[in-house]
Amino acid sequence: MTAELTRGQNHPLPRARLEIRVSAGTPVVAGATLGDENGTIHGVEWVAHPGAPVLPGLEVSRQAAADHRLAVDLDAVPDAVHRVSVLLALPVAGQGPARFGAVAAPFTAVTGLDGEEVASYTLTGLESESAVVALELYRRQGGWKVRAVGQGYAGGLAELLADQRLPEAHQLAGGIHEAVARGLARSVPAPPARTADGDRSRPAAPAHGPDHGTAPQGATGRVPSASPYDPPAAASGAQPADGQGEHGTQRPYPGGPAGADRPSAPAGGAIDYSHPRRQSAAPPPPPPAAPPAEPGRPARPVAGDATGWSMEERLYNQVWGMFEDLARTTAAYRSAVDFADSRREKELDQVLSDPRSRIGGQGDAAREAARERYEQLVSRAGEVLDRDVAQLLAEAEVVEPALPAAYARWDNPVWHAYRVPMEIPMALRLGDLHLPEADRIRVPMLVRLPLERGLWIDSGRSASSDGAVTDSHEMRRLGLETAVAHAARLLAVYPAGEFTVHVIDPAGAGTQALAPLAQGGVLAAPPARGAAGTADVLGRLTERVDLVQMALRGGAPDALPPGLDTSQQLLIVNDFPHGFDDRAVNQLRYLADEGPAVGVHLMMVADREESAGYGPLLDPLWRSLLRLTPVPDDHLADPWVGHAWTYEPPLVPPGSQVLQQVLAQVAAARISWHR
Structure with a gap:
């Protein structure tokens, strides 16, 4: 049963090999520090971060992302290490938020390799902080426990590392942000996320467990109920402030066409991506009804089944929903394969550690049983992946022909009827994206305009x-x-x-x-x-x-x-x-x-x-x-x-x-x- 921790609470860890999963709703840097019995970091080699992501018993993400999976093997941690502190920080590069108080509360969970949650903690109450120690894994009486920390630092990573008595705190913080900046330069611009009910303006809480049995949102963990990529107050339905969103008063935008009005961003703030001429006189039209499905089969996909003020916006949200679905279901498949592999290794280690079963028929039978269980787990994960990919492929086959020219490939017939538009579209297609596990699916890479x-x-x-x-x-x-x-x-x-x-x-x-x-x-x-x-x-x-x-x-x-x-x-x-x-x-x-x-x-x-x-x-x-x-x-x-x-x-x-x-x-x- 999952222990939902509050700040300061702890919980025993029943196993050594774990994953720490982070859902932040906005790209964050995830790292970890190794400390002695006093919590002291003895050098930069005791810090795992995007520039140096692997330490004994610990591996962190190599770039800033909204979701992270940190791998931990407490048995492989050096004996001198008594604390493993998991830290989160906002990137200093780009147009993202500068403090955690401006984004949804990050969610963290400690899980087994099978996806089963051991403990979770939502980091509430953060305001001006840009870096935070989220969790702490620590030794206690021969075992390990996890503690919800939630200690934030307005001075960022440098202040956090200095508080853990690292002499090179400022230099290392600069190096981490440099590595993150290189990673952000190769990231796809973040689209709005998708909910389970089809509303792709807010992220959903994905299914749990290695099979991820229902929706294609495959990654485990929880995602906050609001997205920083939404227009202000969009999640609650409130009207945005003047000039901040699509419903507010429009102000002239000199960088755009003469006479065109666009929402202007506050000085130093993030660029407002709302459509320059979207009207708010009527509520969003409902998505078209899906044709009835055959019993026992999923509903047939429909182009434009996401929410939005126009078909263009609904298609945009649908495309990026497909992108997110494919990313998460692929992550679930890879996680399940990793779990099957680690389980096979553990079973083989147990066989080889006993001299009585190392050789002979008993050892061969144990190896064969481990191999069969591995193939069974991988086959089950592959079935789930194939099901989700087939569903996304069917969706892609109806979405691609319905795309407007700005979203369509050059070979789409929509270009044969091309006429110079009267309005600027929401986005532009810059190419296609695909993953090796689902090579048949090409997801359009849409980037909002203006660039x-x-x-x-x-x-x-x-x-x-x-x-x-x-x-x-x-x-x-x-x-x-x-x-x-x-x-x-x-x-x-x-x-x-x-x-x-x-x-x-x-x-x-x-x-x-x-x-x-x-x-x-x-x-x-x-x-x-x-x-x-x-x-x-x-x-x-x-x-x-x-x-x-x-x-x-x-x-x-x-x-x-x-x-x-x-x-x-x-x-x-x-x-x-x-x-x-x-x-x-x-x-x-x-x-x-x-x-x-x-x-x-x-x-x-x-x-x-x-x-x-x-x-x-x-x-x-x-x-x-x-x-x-x-x-x-x-x-x-x-x-x-x-x-x-x-x-x-x-x-x-x-x-x-x-x-x-x-x-x-x-x-x-x-x-x-x-x-």
């Missing part, structure tokens, strides 16, 4: 996951073609005159790949070449960012120079760092950091290794961009359990003219708009 982060199309050799593409010139060509496809999508989903594309190609190496944009008449000007052209484009965009920022800070968003282009701006940079001096590099960093908030976005086609000559100067630039690849590669991670997802770019089918046809309509609409 919060710039894009980095990696043209390095490391972008090839299968090693099939090794020629550096070929990778540069594929990288630029991928960038052109992304830019064409952005141009296609924005209304006429509300999105402008600039290109910097210093050496003219991308002339052929850039032809669809350059010859299609959709660029603001021909691609800039040479040092002078590069300096001119960077100077104009940097000046635009400065002007809009000054207008916003001065409280006069309309006080902009006449003729200033207020549309969203995209700068494509090819073949970086060739042709860029130190001033140009600093301007790129400035645009990557400050541009998205005022409507200037960066898309770089570059090989990071080739920029190594600049040293660590460019590390913050790479981390601020979302890395995508021109070939399939498993470099992206989900925000729940940290799976390595294989990303596939949205390439135009060979021989298809859909991109040219779409750009022709965009160019015609652009000409009419300027008239």
Whole structure:
């Protein structure tokens, strides 16, 4: 029976091999410290964190995530260790919350490898703290116990580690946050979570146990009842404050199209992703009723069965619900296989530890029995996975044809009926994601608009996951073609005159790949070449960012120079760092950091290794961009359990003219708009 602990309570641990599961609702850093009988940490080698995740008897997550599973083997912990403290911290990088009081209370649980909970603790009462010691496992009279601690620190990880008397507390805290920042740079932007009743604006409490018998939400543990990705007060139905959500008063947004109103984010706060023109005159329409199912079978899936104010929003929530379902059911399968493997090892260890059963028929029978039990557990887990995957595959087959152009693949027939839209969509498809356990399912990777982060199309050799593409010139060509496809999508989903594309190609190496944009008449000007052209484009965009920022800070968003282009701006940079001096590099960093908030976005086609000559100067630039690849590669991670997802770019089918046809309509609409 699970012991639900309150702060200060303890509970005995009946076994040595455990998992500590964390559900926070927002990405957090999870780590652990090893302490002696006085709780003292004797050095950085006594701390497990994303940069050094494995210690004897302990393994923690390698990145910040909303859900964590920490593996603990108390029998393998060194004898000098008397305390294992589990710590949580909010990342310092990105646009996330800066204190635990701004998010739902994190939930922690100590479980066996079979998923059965031993003890749980919800960390309530946190306010200004950004780091907290959640649980403590400690030795007592020859056994181990768990204590609910909940000790928070407003000074963050550095203060927490210093309180445990670690001399290198500040240096280690900086190293941890650096490792986390590298991990966040490869994470898929976190979508809204999904509830068991189909409402994908809030997370659900997943099923427990190794089989996870009902819904596809497979990971065990509990998730808070509200999500930090929701608009303010969305979970309760209350009206958001002025300018904070989709129902509040709309204020002018100078970084967007002229005359367009968008909700503005508070200074220094997170970007508000609410739809710029969503109405609140009527309640959300109910999702369509599912066709009746055959007895004993699940209901047939329906496109748009999530909640939302429009079919577009319902499809968006449904897609990301599928993404979360697949992540969690895969996590459940992997956990069940790990449990079966550990159980087999334990049974074999017991057989080998007894000389009487080590050899002969008795030993062979024990080994065969352990093997059969292992196969039985793995087979049962595989059946559950197959069931959930089949259900998700059926859902994908009805959702994909129903997607609007902004969410659809280039081979979707919706592009044949394409017309330049009148409104900006909620999101854009940047590719597909899949896992090896469910290779048949391709989940669209949807990112909200306007873009919060710039894009980095990696043209390095490391972008090839299968090693099939090794020629550096070929990778540069594929990288630029991928960038052109992304830019064409952005141009296609924005209304006429509300999105402008600039290109910097210093050496003219991308002339052929850039032809669809350059010859299609959709660029603001021909691609800039040479040092002078590069300096001119960077100077104009940097000046635009400065002007809009000054207008916003001065409280006069309309006080902009006449003729200033207020549309969203995209700068494509090819073949970086060739042709860029130190001033140009600093301007790129400035645009990557400050541009998205005022409507200037960066898309770089570059090989990071080739920029190594600049040293660590460019590390913050790479981390601020979302890395995508021109070939399939498993470099992206989900925000729940940290799976390595294989990303596939949205390439135009060979021989298809859909991109040219779409750009022709965009160019015609652009000409009419300027008239």
